[in-house]
Amino acid sequence: MNDITHLIQLLTVLLLAVFVGFEVISKVPTTLHTPLMSATNAIHGIVFIGAILVVGTLFVGPTSPLLAIISVAALTLGAINVFGGFAVTERMLQMFKKKEGPRL
Amino acid sequence: MSVALSLVNLVAVALFIYGLHQLNSPPTARAGNRLAMVGMAIALVSTLLQTQGIGWWAILVGVILGGTIGIVAALRVKMTAMPQMVALYNGAGGGAAALISTLEFFVLASGNGENAVVSVSLVLSAIIGCLSFAGSIIAFLKLQELMTGRPITYPGQQVVNAVILLAILGLAGWFIATLGTMPVLAFLGLLLCSLLLGILFVLPIGGADMPVVISLLNSFTGLAVAVTGFEINSPLLIICGALVGASGTLLTVMMGKAMNRPLTNVLFGAFGSGGGSEPAAGSGGPQQIRSASADDVAIMLAYASKVIFVPGYGMAVAQAQHSVKALGDQLEKRGVKVLYAIHPVAGRMPGHMNVLLAESNVPYEQLLDMDDANPEFPTTDVALVIGANDVTNPAARNVKSSPIYGMPILDVDKATNVIVLKRSMRSGFAGIDNPLYEMPNTSMLFGDAKASVDALTAAVKAL
Numbered sequence: 249m250n251d252i253t254h255l256i257q258l259l260t261v262l263l264l265a266v267f268v269g270f271e272v273i274s275k276v277p278t279t280l281h282t283p284l285m286s287a288t289n290a291i292h293g294i295v296f297i298g299a300i301l302v303v304g305t306l307f308v309g310p311t312s313p314l315l316a317i318i319s320v321a322a323l324t325l326g327a328i329n330v331f332g333g334f335a336v337t338e339r340m341l342q343m344f345k346k347k348e349g350p351r352l
Numbered sequence: 353m354s355v356a357l358s359l360v361n362l363v364a365v366a367l368f369i370y371g372l373h374q375l376n377s378p379p380t381a382r383a384g385n386r387l388a389m390v391g392m393a394i395a396l397v398s399t400l401l402q403t404q405g406i407g408w409w410a411i412l413v414g415v416i417l418g419g420t421i422g423i424v425a426a427l428r429v430k431m432t433a434m435p436q437m438v439a440l441y442n443g444a445g446g447g448a449a450a451l452i453s454t455l456e457f458f459v460l461a462s463g464n465g466e467n468a469v470v471s472v473s474l475v476l477s478a479i480i481g482c483l484s485f486a487g488s489i490i491a492f493l494k495l496q497e498l499m500t501g502r503p504i505t506y507p508g509q510q511v512v513n514a515v516i517l518l519a520i521l522g523l524a525g526w527f528i529a530t531l532g533t534m535p536v537l538a539f540l541g542l543l544l545c546s547l548l549l550g551i552l553f554v555l556p557i558g559g560a561d562m563p564v565v566i567s568l569l570n571s572f573t574g575l576a577v578a579v580t581g582f583e584i585n586s587p588l589l590i591i592c593g594a595l596v597g598a599s600g601t602l603l604t605v606m607m608g609k610a611m612n613r614p615l616t617n618v619l620f621g622a623f624g625s626g627g628g629s630e631p632a633a634g635s636g637g638p639q640q641i642r643s644a645s646a647d648d649v650a651i652m653l654a655y656a657s658k659v660i661f662v663p664g665y666g667m668a669v670a671q672a673q674h675s676v677k678a679l680g681d682q683l684e685k686r687g688v689k690v691l692y693a694i695h696p697v698a699g700r701m702p703g704h705m706n707v708l709l710a711e712s713n714v715p716y717e718q719l720l721d722m723d724d725a726n727p728e729f730p731t732t733d734v735a736l737v738i739g740a741n742d743v744t745n746p747a748a749r750n751v752k753s754s755p756i757y758g759m760p761i762l763d764v765d766k767a768t769n770v771i772v773l774k775r776s777m778r779s780g781f782a783g784i785d786n787p788l789y790e791m792p793n794t795s796m797l798f799g800d801a802k803a804s805v806d807a808l809t810a811a812v813k814a815l
Contacts, residue, residue: 258590262578269596269599273595273598273599273602273603275376277721278702279721282434283385284603284703286437288574288595289438290389292445292574292593295448297395297588298452298586300411302456303406304406306455319455321447321451323413325447325448326414326444326445327415327419327422329422330392330418333441338382339427340710343713346716347718
């Protein structure tokens with residue numbers, strides 16, 4: 249069945265992404281764990297794109313005010329993640345400096 | 353979706369993964385964050401092209417509102433308040449996933465769809481999203497000290513949680529059996545129960561366990577996003593959610609290991625609520641404790657060859673990171689080697705101390721994690737403990753009856769001299785006596801961490 253094949257494809261993608269995630273994240277040093285968390289906050293901001301996709305199918309015809317409010321709320325929360333997550337990560341990372349000069 | 357747009361999304365995914373990979377060292381980390389930003393921008397444009405801008409006004413409102421809130425908060429937040437900030441961002445992601453599921457529920461309820469995959473993923477993303485949202489709000493309130501950081505417990509807590517969980521499972525079963533066409537009220541009930549469970553499961557967890565909770569909520573949010581990807585058939589969401597979920601899970605496991613406690617114990621143990629714990633062996637009351645003056649300690653520090661600072665949450669509370677750096681500078685001027693030893697669970701989130709010290713311009717090469725720091729202590733003249741307690745407690749090594757027995761600690765007691773900066777003799781978060789304070793090589797310097805460090809700096813300068 250086509251549906252099942254498609255589901256299995258998506259599950260494969262999920263599984264591989266999980267493995268890649270563990271592999272990549274396990275190399276992040278403890279010093280950067282806080283920026284890592286805020287960076288992942290930005291990356292799960294991808295729900296913002298999810299919300300745009302849903303709005304794209306939902307708003308084709310006339311929409312009820314309730315659904316419009318829920319949509320705006322979802323988009324706002326997603327946007328907070330994307331913009332805030334990247335901005336705060338950038339702010340933190342620029343503070344991590346090497347020791348300057350030839351001091352001991 | 354056209355082939356071109358799918359390819360563009362593939363590029364975005366590659367940028368996310370490579371960006372995260374770049375976080376593996378401080379010099380490349382900023383480039384990594386920027387790559388991830390580019391990935392997000394690409395994905396955003398391709399998605400807007402795909403939906404042809406339908407609902408543009410809602411998207412615009414979302415960007416203006418969310419963008420403003422996010423960026424203003426990101427620029428204003430104090431580094432000491434980073435844990436609360438990340439908690440809120442976790443909650444925002446979970447909330448967004450739950451709201452998307454609610455929208456999709458109304459689509460299903462109007463009779464479109466009827467797909468098993470969609471209904472299973474929809475109900476899962478609604479539940480996990482609500483858990484993460486409500487749990488993060490409580491974590492935020494605790495961290496911001498808008499409510500007590502102590503565990504909140506009541507009799508029958510576990511039973512209440514179990515009943516709510518059963519209700520959620522029952523409603524979820526009903527939802528899936530009817531392919532998402534259950535009454536609106538029942539779906540609302542499902543959302544409310546999930547929110548309630550999110551609140552109740554964080555309430556009994558104390559402040560010192562927050563590093564675990566934040567990591568766990570981070571992984572929940574990732575999971576909610578990944579499941580949302582199945583719901584709306586978007587590999588992009590599945591991959592990003594999986595990356596975040598993996599990251600959160602890995603950090604949760606690391607934090608648990610650093611406390612030598614299984615996750616179940618953190619979640620259900622209500623650590624730190626117990627009244628008096630057994631006094632540690634050899635405890636003879638406070639008469640054995642020596643207190644030192646800032647001048648004594650300054651002399652000790654100034655004539656040392658190696659000093660290790662051990663910062664803890666107390667440093668964050670007193671906002672003492674800049675003072676600590678100033679003291680370090682004074683000592684380095686005199687040729688003293690200065691290092692910082694950071695326990696994985698020092699502070700309220702993974703890496704909290706590192707960010708604070710980075711903020712006050714301490715080069716990251718001077719920050720040692722536990723495994724690198726412990727071999728240094730036996731050759732250290734002075735270990736200066738600034739607002740850390742349980743992570744330096746030698747009882748974890750040798751007192752079998754201690755609640756923290758087996759937890760890996762920083763071996764500050766192996767240094768020639770140990771100076772503990774402490775507000776008072778109150779026990780640490782875990783409510784356990786710290787035999788370190790009674791050891792012959794330990795002296796206490798009582799007072800606010802910032803004031804004490806400033807006094808030390810002044811005294812060293814005057815020498």
